[in-house]
Amino acid sequence: MAQVGLTHFLVVSSILFSLGIYGIITRKNAVMVLMGIELILNSANINFVAFSKYGNLGINGQIVALFVIVLAAAEAAIALAIVLNIYKTYANVNVDEIDHLKD
């Protein structure tokens, strides 16, 4: 049985990141898009923690990971508020139909 190393962490975080991107791009529901973003943030957190253990970031990596978790909570709050407002305006939260940016 091989030793769990840095590579394994990075592979996991890469898979998570890719899933996040995939979610953002493919989901219609704005809430699901937000969940994709959470996945990406968490993949970054895994990277930070992994580099804290195996790299030379030291304790700083773990602290930044904690910050990211806080930031993610704040971001989720704001993003959900925006989604609520979008819902008020368009009567749905379908990202496809919200294309007024092009005008």
Add this chain to the structure above:
Amino acid sequence: MTESVLSTLSLIILFLPLLGFTVVILLGKRFPKLYLFEVAILTIAFILSVVVMYSKLAYYLNSDIISSFNWITIGAAPLAGVINIELGIKIDNVTVIMLFVVNLISMLVHIFSIEYMHGDQRYTRYFANLGLFTFSMLGIVLTHNLLMMYIFWELVGLSSYLLIGHWYEKKSAADAAKKAFIVNRIGDIGMFIGILILFTHYKTFTFDTIFAQISQGNIPFNSEAWLTAAGILVFMGAVGKSAQFPLHVWLPDAMEGPTPVSALIHAATMVAAGVYLVTRIFVMLTADAMLVIAVVGAFTSLVAATIALTQNDIKKVLAYSTVSQLGYMIMSLGVGAYVFAFFHLVTHAFFKACLFLGAGSVIHAMHHEQDIRNMGGLRKKLPLTYATFLISTIAISGIPLTSGFLSKDGILAGTLAFGKLTGHWLIPIMGFTVAAMTAFYMFRLVIMTFHGEPRDHHKYDHAHESPWVMVGPLVVLAALSIFIWYTPNPLSPDAGWFMKEWVKTPSTVVPESSRFEFMQSASHETEVHGEVVHSPLYTETMHWAHYPAMGMSILLAGLGILFAFLFYQWKKINADNLATKIKPLYNFSLNKWYLDEAYDATAISGTLNFSKILSWFDNKIVDGAVNGAAWLGRFISSLSGLFDTFVVDGLVNFTAFFSGFIGLAFRKLQTGKVQTYIVFVVFAVIILLLFFKPF
């Protein structure tokens, strides 16, 4: 009385009428009574001229008074040197006599006009213009140089224009004024060229300086032809102003003016200015020039006399008789009878002014009827006018005891002597023919107007003798037509003071080779004690000519009068029958030799056609060129406009279109969907990573 006082007085006489003119023309509208001021001024001028004439003839009989000053000095002009232009006056016996004549007649005409022009709407302006005329005429009389002569010459023309056109509402009067002015200008051009020939050579306008130069053999450009040309060209001025053939046509038309004006300007004074001019340049006339002058004068008098035979307008008859008598004077100067020419100028001025004023009186009485066929029998209604008119008619016809006989006889004797001396017999023949015709048509006029039965009873019944302001001048002028004022011997003027003392033929200054043999010169020892004596040959011939001329002229005048009575008084010969018998000749005379028609056909229509050609040239060629240039400009502009629209605008539009097209292509990328953008970002990051290979 010293010379300076005399010249000062003359200058006062000259400028008084100008003062009158200025005051009356400026204030006349506000103070209608100012015409009396003008009349008063002329009276003063007349009294002064009597004083001047008396002093000159009594104290300075044989010396001329010249006073002049340098007006302009042109310093050292290239090719010409220093030129001094003088202004000044020359007072000799001829001048003072002319001063007297002009002022007397002008004064009488002023007085006559008070009544004749009464009620005219431009009453004061009329008097102002008379003043201007008198000033100009006196200027001509007094001047001692050609420049001033020319200036006053034109002023006289101007005032004549103003007075002929006094009733300018009448088209015929306005036309006559224009005609007079234009025809005079034609003569003046010649005069101007003549003056310039003399000035170019002698660098002076002064008569005496020029004559002194000529007498020293200094003639223009060393050629006698130039001297002849100068003489004839200056004479052209006289042809215009003195109504000589072929420029006489303006004078009969000038009768459109008020009758006193005709008396003053177109009979007595202004038309005599031409004769006066020729007397001034007389000494420098060559034989050829004199011959030209004599022929022009003789022919003029003949033409005018034949026309006067058939005219029916009382003023027209008098006008043609004036032209005829002016021709006499000019002819007389041409044949060298200088003294008689001037004498006739003076006597004619008096009796012709009297005739014209008499005609004015008749016209006034007949309520502006001028056709003698509607008159007749006026003798009883206008006894004083008739008497004065008759005396003047006898004078102009050349019957003894009158002034006209003396001067006319002298002229005829002069032509006869000229014929004998040079062989030009045609001139005396014309002269004698005219004498007979003059007597005929003048008596025809008198008989038709005053004798017989009245032909227009309505007008006749209303006719009445004119008041004394009109008849007075007539009496004065008729009195001056009697011989006694000029000579004690009614048959020969030679014994009189006028001929013997006052006026003498001046010595010619023309070189011997180009003058008539009989013309004497001062260098010929003919001048004794300052008194010019005729050459023996000439004196002898004049003596020879005296009695034949006198006999002939009396005989011919008597015949003329006899025929006039036969035709019109006793009706022994029917004038109308005769007229139909010689219809072509009669019409030729009645239509004034068709001269007006000839001018219409040649000079006037020629000028008109020429103007039309010029106008066509203007309209088609000049305007065409301008329009063509405009068209070319428009054409080029439209080309440049097309270039602008299609090429420049096209480029701009293409740029815009191109940008729009590209924008259209790229806007497809901008979907507005966040997810699309994220895909772009992701792929961009991946591409960047692959491209830069940071690992």
